[in-house]
Amino acid sequence: MGISYENDKKARKRKVQGKEMKITRPDKRLTIIGRGREVLTRTRGTKSRNDMDCTSIGGICQHNTYICQGRYLKDKCRGEISRQCCTPAAVWDTLCAGSHHNRVRACDSYGCGGFNSRSDGGIHKGIDILCSDYGIINAPFSGNLVGPVGRTVRDSVQNDGVKLYNKVHCVKIFNIRPYGYFGSVVQGQAIGYLLPQQEIFSGITSHLELQMCDGSDPSHFI
Numbered sequence: 001m002g003i004s005y006e007n008d009k010k011a012r013k014r015k016v017q018g019k020e021m022k023i024t025r026p027d028k029r030l031t032i033i034g035r036g037r038e039v040l041t042r043t044r045g046t047k048s049r050n051d052m053d054c055t056s057i058g059g060i061c062q063h064n065t066y067i068c069q070g071r072y073l074k075d076k077c078r079g080e081i082s083r084q085c086c087t088p089a090a091v092w093d094t095l096c097a098g099s100h101h102n103r104v105r106a107c108d109s110y111g112c113g114g115f116n117s118r119s120d121g122g123i124h125k126g127i128d129i130l131c132s133d134y135g136i137i138n139a140p141f142s143g144n145l146v147g148p149v150g151r152t153v154r155d156s157v158q159n160d161g162v163k164l165y166n167k168v169h170c171v172k173i174f175n176i177r178p179y180g181y182f183g184s185v186v187q188g189q190a191i192g193y194l195l196p197q198q199e200i201f202s203g204i205t206s207h208l209e210l211q212m213c214d215g216s217d218p219s220h221f222i
Contacts, residue, residue: 050078054085057167062086070220073168087168092140092221093188095173095208096131102222103130105207113207115217126174126211127218133196133206137176139185140210140222141169148181149174160195163213169221170213 051061053076061077061084062068068086076085094102105113105128112118113128131137143166150161151174161174162181178192185191197206212218 051076051085053077057085057087059085059087059168071168071216093138095129095137095140095210095222096194097136097138097190099131104128104222105130105205108203108205110201110204113205115219125215126172126209127222128205128207128209129222130205130207131194133194133198135194135206136190137173137192137194137208139164139187139189139191140171142166142185142187143169144184145178145180145182145191148178161209162192164191165213171218172211172213174209174211176208 054061054073057076059070059073059076061079063082064072064084065082066086070087073085073087074081077083092102094100096102107113107117111124113124115124115127117124141164143164146163146165148161149163149172161172161176162178163170163172164185165171173191175195175197176192177195179190194206194208197204210218210222
């Protein structure tokens with residue numbers, strides 16, 4: 001009788017365990033599948049599922065170890081992270097009206113105009129383009145003006161610039177007085193004039209300052 005009771009107890013235990021196993025295992029499997037989907041979604045993120053985001057702006061998708069004559073853009077190509085969009089090195093329009101090409105300011109008593117040069121006690125993260133005081137400034141490429149931009153100059157904030165961007169490029173143009181701070185513009189359109197600099201910095205080479213929004217070097221575009 002004792003043996004029969006023990007057998008019944010073991011049988012009931014197996015049934016209970018069996019139910020637990022039947023319930024628990026599918027739950028675990030579903031949890032893994034759910035997590036897998038979450039991971040898959042996170043992995044995709046903002047990554048493009050095809051190359052259209054790149055080709056639509058005239059670029060080509062390739063591994064970023066290859067030489068790109070223009071500039072690499074992220075998240076516009078399908079596949080692994082190292083596969084990026086190489087945009088063409090399209091020459092921008094001349095910024096200063098009346099000039100045949102964009103000329104970079106040489107060194108003077110106030111500093112130099114090249115990218116990463118020393119200027120006013122710091123490292124210059126833009127490029128200075130020569131232009132005369134009150135000279136007309138043209139849009140280097142077609143895009144949208146998205147408001148004024150300011151910077152700190154000798155402990156004071158100067159709002160003397162405007163931001164211009166499109167799908168490929170984003171720049172800040174300083175030392176100018178824009179005709180407007182918002183709206184679309186086409187390449188070569190007059191967007192403002194150069195503010196006078198000789199009145200404040202006697203002897204400086206008059207120029208506008210061009211900065212990429214991400215702090216990169218704009219030299220190969222101008």
